[in-house]
Amino acid sequence: MAPRPCAVIGVGQTKYKRRRDDVTLDGLVREAALRALEDAGATFDDIDAIVIGKAPDALEGVMMPLLSLCDALGAIGKPIHRVHTAGSVGASTAISAVNLVESGMYDTVLTIAYEKQSEGNATWALSGGKSGGQGAGGTFAPWIRNYIARSQAPEHIGWMVAVKDRLNALKNPYAHLHLPDISVEKVRESPMLWDPLHFLESCPSSDGAAAVVLGNDDIAKKSGRPPAWVISHAKRTEFGQFPGRDTVRPQAGVECSEALYRKAGITNPREQIDCAELYVPFSWYEPMWLEGHLIAEEGEGWKMTDAGDTELGGSFPVNMSGGVLSSNPIGASGMIRCLEAANQVRGTAGEYQVPGAKISIGHAYGGAAQYYAMWMVSSELNPVF
Amino acid sequence: MVSVAEDVAIVAFEQTPSHAHFNDSEPAMIMPCVNSVIEQVGMDRHDIDFTIAGSCDYLSGMPFAFVMNIDAVGAWPPVYESHVEMDGAWALFEGFVRLQSGDIDTVLVSGSGKCSPGSYREGFSLQTDPYVHAPIGLDPRTQAGFQAQALIAAGKATERDFAEVVARSHANAKDNPYAQLSGDLSVDELLAEPYVQQPLRRLDCPPTSDGAAAMIIARADKARELCDNPVWIRAIDHRIDSHHPTLRDLTDSPSVRIAADRVGLHDGPVDIAELTVTYSPEEIILRDALGLNGETSVNPSGGPLTGSPFMAVGLTRVIELARAIRNGDGGRGVAHASSGPALQQNLLCVLEGDG
Numbered sequence: 001m002a003p004r005p006c007a008v009i010g011v012g013q014t015k016y017k018r019r020r021d022d023v024t025l026d027g028l029v030r031e032a033a034l035r036a037l038e039d040a041g042a043t044f045d046d047i048d049a050i051v052i053g054k055a056p057d058a059l060e061g062v063m064m065p066l067l068s069l070c071d072a073l074g075a076i077g078k079p080i081h082r083v084h085t086a087g088s089v090g091a092s093t094a095i096s097a098v099n100l101v102e103s104g105m106y107d108t109v110l111t112i113a114y115e116k117q118s119e120g121n122a123t124w125a126l127s128g129g130k131s132g133g134q135g136a137g138g139t140f141a142p143w144i145r146n147y148i149a150r151s152q153a154p155e156h157i158g159w160m161v162a163v164k165d166r167l168n169a170l171k172n173p174y175a176h177l178h179l180p181d182i183s184v185e186k187v188r189e190s191p192m193l194w195d196p197l198h199f200l201e202s203c204p205s206s207d208g209a210a211a212v213v214l215g216n217d218d219i220a221k222k223s224g225r226p227p228a229w230v231i232s233h234a235k236r237t238e239f240g241q242f243p244g245r246d247t248v249r250p251q252a253g254v255e256c257s258e259a260l261y262r263k264a265g266i267t268n269p270r271e272q273i274d275c276a277e278l279y280v281p282f283s284w285y286e287p288m289w290l291e292g293h294l295i296a297e298e299g300e301g302w303k304m305t306d307a308g309d310t311e312l313g314g315s316f317p318v319n320m321s322g323g324v325l326s327s328n329p330i331g332a333s334g335m336i337r338c339l340e341a342a343n344q345v346r347g348t349a350g351e352y353q354v355p356g357a358k359i360s361i362g363h364a365y366g367g368a369a370q371y372y373a374m375w376m377v378s379s380e381l382n383p384v385f
Numbered sequence: 386m387v388s389v390a391e392d393v394a395i396v397a398f399e400q401t402p403s404h405a406h407f408n409d410s411e412p413a414m415i416m417p418c419v420n421s422v423i424e425q426v427g428m429d430r431h432d433i434d435f436t437i438a439g440s441c442d443y444l445s446g447m448p449f450a451f452v453m454n455i456d457a458v459g460a461w462p463p464v465y466e467s468h469v470e471m472d473g474a475w476a477l478f479e480g481f482v483r484l485q486s487g488d489i490d491t492v493l494v495s496g497s498g499k500c501s502p503g504s505y506r507e508g509f510s511l512q513t514d515p516y517v518h519a520p521i522g523l524d525p526r527t528q529a530g531f532q533a534q535a536l537i538a539a540g541k542a543t544e545r546d547f548a549e550v551v552a553r554s555h556a557n558a559k560d561n562p563y564a565q566l567s568g569d570l571s572v573d574e575l576l577a578e579p580y581v582q583q584p585l586r587r588l589d590c591p592p593t594s595d596g597a598a599a600m601i602i603a604r605a606d607k608a609r610e611l612c613d614n615p616v617w618i619r620a621i622d623h624r625i626d627s628h629h630p631t632l633r634d635l636t637d638s639p640s641v642r643i644a645a646d647r648v649g650l651h652d653g654p655v656d657i658a659e660l661t662v663t664y665s666p667e668e669i670i671l672r673d674a675l676g677l678n679g680e681t682s683v684n685p686s687g688g689p690l691t692g693s694p695f696m697a698v699g700l701t702r703v704i705e706l707a708r709a710i711r712n713g714d715g716g717r718g719v720a721h722a723s724s725g726p727a728l729q730q731n732l733l734c735v736l737e738g739d740g
Contacts, residue, residue, distance in 0.1 A: 001390040003486035024516055056448035063443040063511040064470060067725040070625045077643055079623050084470040086449060092467055096479060103485035104390050125448040237455060238463040252463035367452050
């Protein structure tokens with residue numbers, strides 16, 4: 001049997017902010033879920049199964065939280081399961097939900113990812129539960145320096161990404177950071193956190209949730225809402241450390257994108273994909289992922305950024321929504337990338353819409369840049385490239 | 386009943402003994418299971434299409450603990466892989482679902498957990514609602530006590546019934562080399578033991594256990610190629626009940642009733658039931674909700690009362706059932722996994738032999 005076609009038929013997001021102390025965890029996930037259902041023209045009664053994802057339970061101190069969230073998610077009497085694949089989890093949760101629809105066993109599936117960082121200590125948890133940890137930036141900074149050394153990229157590339165994503169975020173009412181006076185000078189002069197990453201080149205800590213309603217082809221056609229067909233998805237994992245590992249351009253990332261493009265029939269990603277939501281928690285990961293996911297040749301990614309190609313009006317827009325640099329509820333960040341990619345091909349991205357976008361990708365990575373999850377969405381079920 | 390497009394079979398399985406304390410890392414516990422199942426089918430590990438694991442960071446006391454577990458699977462060259470923060474039985478669910486798309490043939494499933502390093506009651510109280518229940522330490526044993534008391538109050542069971550479950554489980558485990566506890570216990574002696582959580586006594590509760598389990602499942606053609614005696618997964622389904630004990634009839638399990646209907650449990654004989662009976666009263670609730678009669682052998686392995694490595698224990702029920710079917714102890718049966726306090730979430734998996 002061939003996989004059953006699957007489409008995004010509804011999306012919902014909360015406002016992302018430093019502290020959502022107006023809602024409990026239950027309230028947070030329900031807010032996103034209800035918005036996604038409303039967008040899909042559906043209710044909880046229409047949902048056959050639920051898949052939730054988030055980063056480590058220790059971020060909020062709630063063990064296996066699907067157990068306490070199931071009431072708020074309308075899951076009573078239904079299947080609900082929980083995915084956890086480190087930082088890639090938001091995207092891999094969305095992909096697990098797609099698998100449920102593609103299996104033919106479930107017609108309509110609700111998937112939700114969230115983080116409420118204000119209820120815990122993210123840097124502690126991201127350091128493996130050890131105090132005095134280096135945090136995610138401390139892990140990635142040496143690899144970024146290695147990228148700069150290999151590619152001979154000028155130092156202003158990171159500042160440009162930091163400005164571009166924050167300017168995009170001004171068009172997105174859900175974004176956490178709205179910094180209208182952002183500038184290259186401000187980024188450059190902000191405190192150095194992990195050389196070469198300045199404070200303003202780093203993602204914020206956010207509370208928030210994102211939800212997607214997925215339906216099979218019958219459901220998508222009946223919904224009357226613009227569908228985003230999930231025409232391809234891929235996940236790859238590799239060890240976090242071993243001698244000879246390429247931490248700048250990890251092989252799992254390369255193979256993940258190869259698998260994604262192969263399944264969709266993409267032969268020239270730079271030309272055939274209209275825009276991308278890539279997981280860029282630190283500015284330099286934009287050029288690194290453009291190369292690491294085969295959108296640019298090796299050593300050429302930073303030139304796309306430098307030329308303005310990745311800006312909203314550029315030839316290959318990246319992170320039109322403002323990206324992880326503007327909102328980072330960790331476990332949800334990957335699902336937000338997938339959701340925003342869907343918004344583009346549904347034509348529902350509002351002020352940050354890429355005109356005529358038909359093909360887009362959502363991407364996330366996690367762990368020591370060792371977990372990858374990507375999906376490709378299309379305005380058409382069977383696009384011809 | 387759930388429609389299933391692709392026939393899927395278990396082609397290899399392995400489990401560790403249930404250890405009171407496994408004096409090494411979690412990957413070291415998983416690796417022999419993974420190596421064994423790969424060897425059983427004679428595959429190169431790089432030819433496995435998809436891998437999915439179930440484990441819980443909180444048992445290891447470390448965020449991202451599951452990342453270490455990929456050492457046991459092997460992830461170089463890169464692998465197509467995922468993880469659920471749940472018992473390995475839910476990894477099996479996702480693996481089974483993944484095979485239904487028909488574009489891949491084999492899935493390696495594992496589940497693992499080490500309970501011995503931590504305090505299970507303190508840790509698992511964090512499973513409860515964080516605003517009301519967790520701050521008062523509403524741990525799973527306390528909720529199991531509520532459930533047991535509710536059964537007694539409703540006239541559905543007595544403490545003697547609980548003791549009989551314990552005695553039979555321990556007696557059954559005498560033939561199970563993987564069991565942690567076993568032996569001949571008298572019901573009267575059990576009833577003479579002091580309460581640990583009234584009306585529960587020590588052996589109404591599970592031992593602290595470490596363990597791991599792994600299996601390979603495959604689509605039909607591949608399954609026949611890989612092994613001579615596949616055990617077929619006819620259906621798998623899971624359902625959840627309200628988290629709030631006051632919103633539920635604790636003496637029943639609506640989620641098990643729904644799942645039993647969805648898997649078509651009574652569309653054929655139920656020779657064997659391997660049930661995640663973490664606390665002895667749960668067996669009474671499960672038998673009732675599953676509609677089992679005297680013709681079903683319940684927990685011939687001894688069940689979790691004789692060894693309960695959380696996050697592996699549900700997947701181990703599937704393995705124990707598959708082994709019993711392979712051994713010819715029955716032709717068809719059901720394995721049950723559970724998650725959350727007081728049987729909140731339940732999974733059923735119907736297996737059938739190759740006959």
